[in-house]
Amino acid sequence: MYTMFSSNTAKNRYTAQVLAVVLVVIVVGVIIALALISRTMGNSRRVEEERSSGDSIRVADTVLDSIKDITLDDLATWGNQQVSPCTDGNFTAYNFLTDGCELNGLLDFESFTSYFGLDEYYSSVEEALLNECGYADIGSTLGGFKLSFQPVGDDDPIEVDKDTVFAFIPGADPNSACTNIIINAQPIAAGNEQVGVVYIPLYVQLDTATGQVSAYKPHEYDDIVGQCVNTAASCSPPEWVGWEDSDTQYVAPLKKTYSSEEYALYEMRIRPIGGDVSVTRSYLPDGCGGAESTLFRVSTTINCSGNSRGKEFIISDQEWAPAIFDYVLFNGQGTLENR
The missing domain is CATH 2.60.120 (Jelly Rolls)
Structure with missing residues (x-):
């Protein structure tokens, strides 16, 4: 009887050890699987964020491209039109953009591009915002797309x-x-x-x-x-x-x-x-x-799927000498000399 009891005890002990090992393997496997799933989901989110960020930058480029050849005189003339969203003194004659001006959403941008005959740019921006950035309609872009014109003060970096x-x-x-x-x-x-x-x-x-x-x-x-x-x-x-x-x-x-x-x-x-x-x-x-102020900041902000990106450039109401006349000979060692 004593021998049989010892044999059963040992068998039960080995069975318990096998079950414990199996459970450990299962737990480790589940942890690894969860880690892989989490990493995959994280990578997917990062890819999606990068894609949305890239879409935002691309749309911002398109918006700024649409106005790169428009002069401040043109903007002032447009600003004084009753159909413009930037009236009420924001575009007073030759006191350009005293208080600044902001277009908010596609409806404002449509008015802007229509005035300057830039319908192709509007179509590109509309398609990108609705098809790639997840907006349901033109009205829903309010707050998700902004284009602003602001004077650059002396203290503005x-x-x-x-x-x-x-x-x-x-x-x-x-x-x-x-x-x-x-x-x-x-x-x-x-x-x-x-x-x-x-x-x-x-x-x-x-x-x-x-x-x-x-x-x-x-x-x-x-x-x-x-x-x-x-x-x-x-x-x-x-x-x-x-x-x-x-x-x-x-x-x-x-x-x-x-x-x-x-x-x-x-x-x-x-x-x-x-x-x-x-x-x-x-x-x-x-x-x-x-x-x-003779300098003005033109900036746009685009929000695609929660990722907001912006771009800007500086324009002046006066022309200056072309940059081809600027050159500096610099060898990283000597002094700067004027010749």
Whole structure:
């Protein structure tokens, strides 16, 4: 009896161990399966988000493409039409976009594109929003699609990409008490505390009758300034040797004298080297009146399936010299020289 009892006990123990192993295998298998399912679902969500994000960017590109050849004069004329969603003083004559203007939804955009004969752009945006972004009808796009026009104030930062040229007309009132303009350039990238910035001011004489440029001030050595702007310590790498060391600011006079002739600052051109910068403007002395806004921000925001993306560009109410005239010879080691 004792032997039989021991044999049954051992058999039961082995059976229990086998069941335990099977249960462990099942549990581990379920955990692995759940992990794989979760990962697959996560990947699917990421793919869907990336697709929706890509759709948003693509639609934003189409919207901005539709207005790239429209001038501010055209916008002002359109804004004064009764059919425009941007009336009530938002587009007062030649005081462009004083309060700004925003188109909200496809109905507003349809009015805008119809006025300028841009029906093909409207059709493309409508198709994308309804078929790809999940909107049920035109009315449901309210809040999911916005196109805005806003003036760029002196304190509004403007991002300038490295190795590109950003130009603007200072626009200071020649009868104001302002004597200098301050350009504040801040490195954008995290950890990128040192960026080179080339400042190219253009001084001119204007025809009093027409207001057009009648003469440019002859070039002088100190007209073009190369600065290493930084947010921490001074600029120490060898590629910045000979450059002016600045915390972030560049100050330029609004007027210069050359051979007894007075010239006014007509245009400021900014070229970052080695990193992107955020640029703001101000005038000295404080409270002198500053300038009228001559820069305007055109931006669009698209929401596709919960993913909102936007794009923008800056336009001016005045033309400036083509960027083909901007060049900098920079070998990463020597000093900046004007030739």
